[in-house]
Amino acid sequence: MNHQEKPPEENLTEMMEFSLLGFADMPHLQWFLFGLFLVIYIIILISNGTIFLITKMDPALQSPVYFFLANFSFLEICYVTATLPRMLMNLGTQRRRISMAACATQMCFVLLFGGTESLLLAVMAYDRYVAICNPLHYPVVMNHRVCIQLVTGSWITGIPVMIGHTYQIFSLPFCRSKQINHFFCDIPPILKLACGDTFVNEMLVYIVTVLFVMFPFLLILCSYSKIISIILKLPSATSQAKAFSTCSSHLMVVVLFFGSCIITYLRPNTRHSEGTDKVLSLFYTILTPLFNPVIYSLRNKDVIRVLKKLLCK
Template identity: 70%
Template structure:
């Protein structure tokens, strides 16, 4: 027997489609974003627009100088340029949509657009985990096996590793998104977030979501924890080797080279882990959004600053590049 909707408003009829089952298929979601602070919408729009421009400019400059400066034609900076390109893609999945919602003061997003945003977000997030692990491995080979470094990290190997990082994230992102959006959504269509993320969407699902939650933990173990453990292993070997160096100058230089990458790892993994692996509770929804802002927006903004301010070669290449620009 078909269920007949009672007292459904016209807008509700546009957003929802009643099927022959007892479930409601969601046709549109509403991203609440920062609707709880409407007085600050224009201020937030200006802040996030400036941040987005800084991310595009900062990471774009890193990509450019690593391509044109001969000093930076090494595997370390090849990975860095790919990481910067990834960061541009990563923030472009969330910030433009958030800016549009703040500008229009509407958060309506179609079922397909929401699924697409989540899919790309997961693909790029998984790729970032692998790239961070690759960058740690590169530093491990450079410091612990410097004589074999040119052979082990030749250009062909570096390209293959980067391509593998990008490819590995694709099936996980697509599979995870298909599983989430195959769930029945029979309650509210309001997502208490500024983009289509997993935790707030699972709160809207009805029925048994145990399998989906288990899949999240499996995903975390395989594509987050494993790269993180590889990073820890690399740095444990790096630190052990550095401490054995006879010269304090050599130790300082080695720590300086690795510290920038280590800071980025802590920022990304720390905020992401707190968001996805902490206990579910409605009282933490505000905290969830704050943590998500940190690893989706603020960390990509800090990355160019971290790598440029703490790296002598990057600072030198940047001064040379800016000097050429001013001479034009």
């Protein structure tokens, strides 16, 4: 009798756990990948942490643009911390098990930070639009109260949506293989493991992606199109070149982040390639937090000047 009761408990334990395969298909590169991602993680923490600290401490960097940069740098640290430590632990220990609760928590934070990044990038593009296209009204339009409201809205808007979205996904029955062919708990590989009807969940993925990815992306493109039209009217070719250089670098990061997100979440489910999903997710979860400090801050003369002053001290 006791022997018959034991298997259901074991099955229940198995049902409550997943296995993150990560890069298990490259066994000879495990320690190389561990070292590579560890170095990337340290660089992201140091670069974004430095930008956050100097924008808070230096009196010369108290304008709205640096207020947004400080929040953006802090967000990048949170965003990458939601995925990389777990990946490093899996690579270092080869223990790939993750509980359903931990998997749901990771997905929720990744979605929340990703949605916040989309909205914050749109806010930063709007800030540049007002500064370049309407400079006389910039101090009034982008006052401290408005800046706080925009940042707060970016952080809290997605909380109920992402929590509800995650809850609905993990309410599905999982009766297939518990192996997640990914390095973190992302929506497409989790939905592939569900044995129930996922039509509603897939529709919600499209709706959330449109609201938190496509809509901010279009706002950013509109802002930069206005900015570029103003730049073309500048009399100096040197000023045009400098402005175009800044805009092009910003747009490069925007396209990298939003493009990889759009392809991952808006492709039809039948066309999903697990290998392609892993590569694309590397772009929006790791590479953009790595490049953003260089693109948005470390090419800025004011930031470089403050850094040099701190190093000299």
